[in-house]
Amino acid sequence: MSGALAERVFADKLEAVGFTDLVVVDRRPFGLRDAARYPLFTPDLIELMHRLLPEERQDQVAIAITATVVKPPSEADHPDDTADTAGTDPARAP
Amino acid sequence: MTRDLMFQDEIKQLVADAYHDLDEPDGPGSVFYDDTQLARIPPSARSWMLGVGNPVPHARLRPGEHVADLGCGAGADALLAAAEVGDTGHVVGVDLLPSMVERARWFAAEAGHDNVEFVTGEMESLPIPDASVDVVVNNGSVNLCARKSRVLAEAFRILRPGGRMAVADLTIHEEELPAEVVTHPSAWAG
Ligand SMILES: C[S@@+](CC[C@H](N)C(=O)[O-])C[C@H]1O[C@@H](n2cnc3c(N)ncnc32)[C@H](O)[C@@H]1O
Numbered sequence: 001m002s003g004a005l006a007e008r009v010f011a012d013k014l015e016a017v018g019f020t021d022l023v024v025v026d027r028r029p030f031g032l033r034d035a036a037r038y039p040l041f042t043p044d045l046i047e048l049m050h051r052l053l054p055e056e057r058q059d060q061v062a063i064a065i066t067a068t069v070v071k072p073p074s075e076a077d078h079p080d081d082t083a084d085t086a087g088t089d090p091a092r093a094p
Numbered sequence: 095m096t097r098d099l100m101f102q103d104e105i106k107q108l109v110a111d112a113y114h115d116l117d118e119p120d121g122p123g124s125v126f127y128d129d130t131q132l133a134r135i136p137p138s139a140r141s142w143m144l145g146v147g148n149p150v151p152h153a154r155l156r157p158g159e160h161v162a163d164l165g166c167g168a169g170a171d172a173l174l175a176a177a178e179v180g181d182t183g184h185v186v187g188v189d190l191l192p193s194m195v196e197r198a199r200w201f202a203a204e205a206g207h208d209n210v211e212f213v214t215g216e217m218e219s220l221p222i223p224d225a226s227v228d229v230v231v232n233n234g235s236v237n238l239c240a241r242k243s244r245v246l247a248e249a250f251r252i253l254r255p256g257g258r259m260a261v262a263d264l265t266i267h268e269e270e271l272p273a274e275v276v277t278h279p280s281a282w283a284g
Pocket of ligand 1: 106109110113123142143144145146164165166167168169170171188189190191194215216217218232233234235238239
């Protein structure tokens with residue numbers, strides 16, 4: 001969790017590598033009670049967070065997001081309408 | 095080796111050790127799934143669900159599609175994807191730990207899927223060819239990697255143009271957690 005990014009930074013990184021159409025489809029608060037169910041958070045870390053985090057923060061130590069992104073189609077998949085294809089469009093035939 | 099590279103290696107080792115040493119957990123990630131989905135996952139695999147969301151429905155998989163599950167753990171999402179893409183589709187799960195990969199293979203055999211394979215590998219350097227999958231799913235593993243841009247670039251590389259990714263992960267508030275928490279050895283792996 002200490003490697004987690006802020007949502008904005010995560011979104012920037014997705015876009016920086018070329019992804020588009022980012023949609024965050026779900027956001028859920030992830031609190032100390034959630035963390036305690038994961039064995040990776042050791043009891044001493046949970047105890048430390050209980051002690052150090054203000055009470056109002058304990059129900060939302062992190063936010064679990066689910067997001068979708070798209071790798072843009074290549075230009076070959078979407079040829080430019082104004083290119084050579086104009087002459088083959090039956091609607092434009094003389 | 096630069097300090098940063100050492101730091102990255104240390105993080106990878108710390109994460110690998112934490113997941114390797116796990117005793118059977120009680121499926122904390124299973125709470126994000128509905129009963130229909132859980133019925134598709136062998137009970138023994140449910141206890142190894144360690145994700146932080148339920149990305150597969152958002153991937154809107156179609157029969158015949160090729161899917162990669164990155165940081166697949168014991169493979170629950172890969173099994174759900176395998177059921178959706180069917181016999182004409184294919185799923186590959188990749189995980190850092192050979193022990194997780196073994197577990198995932200075992201659960202896939204138990205679930206009776208032969209359109210799914212699991213391989214040991216790093217998300218930072220995927221053993222998957224360029225533009226070879228339609229969909230990437232990822233549940234709870236990007237935050238564990240020190241080189242996140244590299245992981246995202248690898249996901250981009252293996253997707254065919256027009257492909258999509260559904261990712262569930264932890265994000266943090268803009269305000270920092272206390273330093274004692276951030277630097278606690280188990281805070282990176284959790
Ligand atoms: C939080 S668990 C989630 C597992 C699975 N996606 C699930 O939903 O149950 C994270 C997984 O990512 C794997 N992992 C961590 N760092 C990795 C890396 N650099 N490359 C590949 N897998 C990694 C771990 O071994 C672990 O199985």
